[in-house]
Amino acid sequence: MRVGFKALAEKYGIALVQPLRIESQIGTVRTSHEVDGQVENRYPPSYRPDDSFSGHFEFGLKYEEIHLEFFSRLFAVTGPVPIEEWCKQSPFGQYARRTGFLYEWLTGKALDVPDTSNGGYIEAISAKHYLTRTGAVRIKRWRINNNLPGTPDFCPLVRRTTSVQEALQFNLDEALQELDQAFGADILMRTASWLTFKESRASFLIEKEADKADRIQRFAHVIARYCGRIDDPLSDASLHTLQEGILGHDAIGLGLRRSPVFVGQATMREDIVHYVAPQFDDLPNFIAGLKAFDEATQGAESLARAAVLAFGFVYIHPMRDGNGRIHRFLINDTLIRDKAIPQGVILPVSATITSSLDFRAGYDRTLDVFSRRFMQRYASAYRFGELVTYEDGTPSNFYFDDYADACFAWRYPDLTEHVLYVARVVEYTVRTEMAAEARVLVVFQIAQERLKEVLEMPDQDANRIIRSLKENGWQVTGKLQKQYPVLSENSRAERVINAVRSAFEEDFGEK
Template sequence: MTESYQHQFSDAVIVFREMRLPEPATPAGYSALISAYRLAVPLPRTLSATGEHHRITERDGWRIMTPRHAPHPTLEGHLTFALKYEGLDLAVLKRLFQVTGPAPIEALVRESPTGSYARRIWFLYEWLTGARIDLPDAEAGRYVPVLDPELQWPGPEKTASRYRIRDNLPGTPEFCPLVFRTKNLEKFINLELPRRAEAMVKDVPRDILARTAAFLLQKDSRSSYAIEGERPPHDRIQRWGRAIGEAGRQPIDRDELLRLQRIVLGDPRFVRLGLRKEGGFVGEHDRDNRMPLPDHISARPEDLPRLIDGMVAFDQGPARNLDAVIAAAILAFGFVYIHPFEDGNGRIHRYLIHHVLAIHGFNPPGVVFPVSAAILDQINEYRGVLESYSHRLVPLIEWEPTPQFNVRVLNDTGDLYRFFDATLHAEFLYACVQRTIERDLPEEAAFRQRYDQFRQQVDAFIDMPERLTDLLFRFLHQNGGHLSNRAREKEFAALTDDEAGRIEAIYAQTFGAN
């Protein structure tokens, strides 16, 4: 291809966009393209360069490859390097194609019409931009996947005969976050967590399983509100719990999302329901002049319909063919970054996790894994995962404050929410799901069984209403297995010393000494 389309690619550097490299090295692949074409995009979590040593090293967010990996210092050379070694970064590629226009892509395809990388680049250009390059359909070349399944999780394959490509992207041009294959994710998948959950509940008596499931459902609902710093009345917790228990029964679309928002808010008098008509952000305000201090900036109101439609298409298509937890991470975290509503986004975001797990049949029938409770217990890690992308997104957004102390986004930001790396999100969510299956579910079922034993043994020698037995247990549980003097003198003054001692012995036998 002619060099008239080429930009200047840098030589070895020690600093790249204020990031220090572990050693002097030459940017390669996406880092080289971002620098040469001055692309305003979130930087990939791992950047590539080629150094002087004949070993590959990874450190401080850089993968330093050997001299033999060095690409030709051209657009085609760095694009080929990126697709071969770094996988797809759709946000970088779309912005790059917007800058280059079709001419250099047409030139590289005409120069290598049967080349697998040239055809993949051609497909990606037309898929991302929606513009057709003046090229005849490919007539030769082995069919290859556009996304390398050895590097990233693919979606279902569709034949794209124009390019002789197998389109295995897990989304549409309106919404297609990607997840890299990692040792952590492979380890989680190999655990076969749905089978473990089924095996665990198989031996639990049906009535105990039903009570366990009911408790875990309410626990998840309560925890989801607690993550938002709210303590709503019990009826709202129950109402949202019922909604979570029905997750997966209805497909996700705009009407369903609005229904969920109505349920989660309870009293909508002070919040406008439906998609936002104004900007939005997560963060605080400056004390003096109420200037927004955003940690995260939501998608522009004018972009919301297309973004939501993209999520709907993902939910009703590729999500059904991906690993359940990976699909849940993509949909749920994509939603919370878009933040389409004035309020209720966080709880609906976590509802979407249950929705995807349910449509995949990931959890046993009637059982909801208390994922929100696991998130609440790891709230700092959760915030870190959210910030892993928000902190790279916010510096790229141009905004101004509004008279209502809100933000107004000034530049085109839609692609920042369509395309992002959801790998950390999937790993975090898998860890939460594993915890609920291996700890929360069996521990709660075992607790219910021990509590039944405790109550039966108490009922065997003393006639006591169920509400008093419950109160008795709570006092014992809170006081290390012993009835306090206050409880003996007030609520349980009628107990003899012998009866009190026997009850404490039963508690110790069934629950162990605290």
């Protein structure tokens, strides 16, 4: 016998974008099996709940997972009556109170039941099992501590799975200090400019625009100027500033879009739709919900916050263009604002994403956790028709027919896998990518010093000689001799080569 939330989903015909991960059944003994993220739990007969709304919902709250998309869809179908009956039958029961609170919070509609007048305050969701508000809001009516991390318009959830908890144990500050100790106290600041440019270039590689040199320079400037420094990064004014910096002030339709948008790819015959973003009229509420998450979770784990803010933004997709770059900008911006990394230091997370097939495929898989399931649910809900020019100047022939229904999913994304991915990317970035860059910088500086012991010259000339020798197998090319005739003398050229080469062939991994 199936029980809990899946029993209610089956009874009321609830179709979800994000499936319920747990299926509970009554059997003979208690067992649990997990395959590809789906969990099947069996319970002995003593666990059997009443075959009613309250019986199955209470069972779900006790033994299964919080699923706001499911709750909101379910409440829209059932209406208030079963919850009102439950609350009147069990006015002080914690599960009835939590359900009553969730109904009113998700629907914005008041239940016809009296306020709870007795009992201690209880958490809306478990802080042990979910990322929650750092300061709960007391709801006197239900004697509930509302610790949900967002608003009814946008409330992402992160499950504190064993994998997530382990990933969030990564001590970013300690890892950066280890880099300082290994390569010098100012190594992070001395590599800041290069890492900023590297992050920009890699970000455009993700967007498949690696040849856009001017835009790469613009985004590098945006990162260097605004990361951790821009006030209220999710405000309309700040998003406009970031987008203008990325795209240029002459770009059309800066600011929140006023047109439909989808993420996809063009072919000779048709556009392939990979993801549909929310209706433009709803964008202010979604952004307000994301900002509320930012404010509500101040003091929580920075890696988790950075992941939710970045991926939450990209799923909302509020701009005509530049969403992906702002999405990745928000990772560094959040970490700097949270003081998890020093001001001026940029983690080249985009470079890590593009550094290997595994990380690149992992990035796409992480985006697909929500978007692929979304498109499976709404595969027949979009079409291409008459071309219309919208208020922001965008001509579009794209139509989506299920905005209202899709809001149930857009508002309540499960971003657990996204937090796990970002935590792993950041750890690899610091321990591998930044360590490698620091090592290269140290070697290059030593090569400069040794070269100048043979030939005194400005840094710019030394850099040019070092790069040429390294790139040409430790040979002085004719072009280099023409630029620096002194290298035509064999004995001096040999001394220069040996000086530079010695720096690259020694191990400067640690001081």
